[in-house]
Amino acid sequence: MADSKELGSANRRISAVTNHLIPVGLIPTRVDSVELCNASSMNDNYHKVHGEVPTNEIVWRKADFVGEGDNKEFVDIIYEKAVGEDIAKITINRPERRNAFRPQTVKELMRAFNDARDDSSVGVIILTGKGTKAFCSGGDQALRTPDGYADPKDVGRLNVLDLQVQIRRLPKPIIAMVAGYAVGGGHILHMVCDLTIAADNAIFGQTGPKVGSFDAGYGSSIMSRLVGPKKAREMWFMTRFYTASEADKMGLINTVVPLEDLEKETVKWCREILRNSPTAIRVLKAALNAVDDGHAGLQGLGGDATLLFYGTDEATEGRTAYMQRRPPDFSKFARRP
Numbered sequence: 001m002a003d004s005k006e007l008g009s010a011n012r013r014i015s016a017v018t019n020h021l022i023p024v025g026l027i028p029t030r031v032d033s034v035e036l037c038n039a040s041s042m043n044d045n046y047h048k049v050h051g052e053v054p055t056n057e058i059v060w061r062k063a064d065f066v067g068e069g070d071n072k073e074f075v076d077i078i079y080e081k082a083v084g085e086d087i088a089k090i091t092i093n094r095p096e097r098r099n100a101f102r103p104q105t106v107k108e109l110m111r112a113f114n115d116a117r118d119d120s121s122v123g124v125i126i127l128t129g130k131g132t133k134a135f136c137s138g139g140d141q142a143l144r145t146p147d148g149y150a151d152p153k154d155v156g157r158l159n160v161l162d163l164q165v166q167i168r169r170l171p172k173p174i175i176a177m178v179a180g181y182a183v184g185g186g187h188i189l190h191m192v193c194d195l196t197i198a199a200d201n202a203i204f205g206q207t208g209p210k211v212g213s214f215d216a217g218y219g220s221s222i223m224s225r226l227v228g229p230k231k232a233r234e235m236w237f238m239t240r241f242y243t244a245s246e247a248d249k250m251g252l253i254n255t256v257v258p259l260e261d262l263e264k265e266t267v268k269w270c271r272e273i274l275r276n277s278p279t280a281i282r283v284l285k286a287a288l289n290a291v292d293d294g295h296a297g298l299q300g301l302g303g304d305a306t307l308l309f310y311g312t313d314e315a316t317e318g319r320t321a322y323m324q325r326r327p328p329d330f331s332k333f334a335r336r337p
C-alpha cells in the first residue's frame with residue numbers, strides 16, 4: 001500500500017497536470033491545495049508539539065488615537081488592535097467610494113502604520129477595506145489634479161508612493177485581507193503587503209492605462225516579480241480584471257477563502273506567524289525585499305544585522321571601552337569560520 005509521502009507526491013503530480021490543462025477562469029480553487037495538508041500528514045512531531053492555533057473569535061478594540069494637530073479623530077480609516085493578541089487591523093473606511101484613497105486617507109494610514117510599527121505589542125498588521133465590495137479602488141479620481149491627488153486647499157502629490165515604501169520597510173508582517181475589488185492603486189497596495197488573503201468575491205486588476213495613470217515603481221516591478229514579466233505586461237497593457245482563483249493561480253495572492261471565512265482565516269494566519277520568532281521574521285522580510293529594494297533594501301537588512309550585533313558582548317565591549325577611555329579587548333571573541 002502506498003505511504004502518505006507517495007500519495008502526497010502523486011497528488012502533486014496530478015495537480016500540476018490538472019492545473020495546466022484546465023483553462024484559467026474555470027478553476028474554482030487551486031487543485032493542489034485541496035488534500036495535501038490533511039489530518040494524517042499533520043500528524044508529525046512538530047504538529048504534536050505545537051498543535052493548532054487557537055480558533056477563538058478575535059475581539060477588536062479601537063486603537064488609541066494617534067493623530068496630530070487639528071485632526072482629533074481618524075476619518076478615513078478605522079484603526080484597531082486585538083484584545084489580548086498582538087494583531088493590529090487598519091481598515092480603509094470609504095466604502096461609498098469603493099475605499100478609494102484621498103490624500104487624507106493616505107496620511108491617516110501612514111500614521112496608523114507608524115503606530116503599529118512602534119507598538120512592541122503588535123506583531124502582525126492586517127490591512128483591509130470596509131465592507132465586502134472593495135478592498136480599495138485606488139486613488140480618488142475626483143481629487144486628481146495635474147500635480148497628483150489633492151485634498152481641498154492642499155497641494156497635489158502622489159503620497160501613496162510613500163505609504164508603499166513604508167509598508168515595505170516596516171519590519172513586521174503586513175497581510176492584505178481582500179474582499180471585493182483591489183484595483184488600480186488599491187491593487188498595488190495589496191501587492192506591496194507581505195501576504196494577501198482573498199475572499200472568493202475578490203477581483204484584482206490595474207486600470208491605469210484606462211484612466212490615464214500608471215505606476216512605474218513598485219506597481220510594475222513587484223508585479224513582475226509576483227506573476228512574471230509576461231503576465232505583468234498583460235495586466236497593465238490590457239487592464240483586465242481577474243478573479244480570486246485566477247489571481248491565486250498566477251501567484252498574485254496566497255490563498256482564497258469563502259467570503260464569510262475571510263477574517264477568521266486571516267486571523268489564523270496571523271496567529272501562526274505570531275508563534276514564530278519575531279526576529280527571524282523581521283530579518284526574513286528584510287532579506288526577501290533586499291534585492292528588489294536595492295540600496296534601501298540592503299539598508300534594512302544591514303540595519304537588522306547591526307541591531308542584532310548591538311545585543312552581543314562583543315559590541316558591548318567596544319562601547320564600554322570607549323566610555324571607559326581604554327582600548328577595547330576583542331581577543332576573547334571568536335573569529336568564526
Ligand SMILES: CC(C)(COP(=O)(O)OP(=O)(O)OC[C@H]1O[C@@H](n2cnc3c(N)ncnc32)[C@H](O)[C@@H]1OP(=O)(O)O)[C@@H](O)C(=O)NCCC(=O)NCCSC(=O)CCC(=O)c1ccccc1C(=O)O
Nearest residue numbers: 096097098100137138139140141181184185188207213215
Ligand atoms: C472599483 C469599481 C470596479 C467598482 O465598480 P462598482 O461596484 O460598479 O461601483 P461604482 O458604481 O463604479 O462605484 C461606486 C462609487 O464609488 C466611486 N468610485 C469608485 N472608485 C473610485 C475611485 N477610484 N475614485 C473616485 N471614485 C470612485 C464611483 O464613482 C461611485 O460613485 P457614485 O457617486 O456612487 O457614482 C469601479 O468603481 C472602478 O472602476 N473604479 C475606478 C478604479 C480606478 O480606475 N481607480 C484609479 C486607478 S489610478 C490610481 O489608483 C492611481 C493611484 C496613485 O496614486 C498612483 C499614481 C501614480 C503612481 C502610483 C500610484 C499608486 O497608487 O501606486
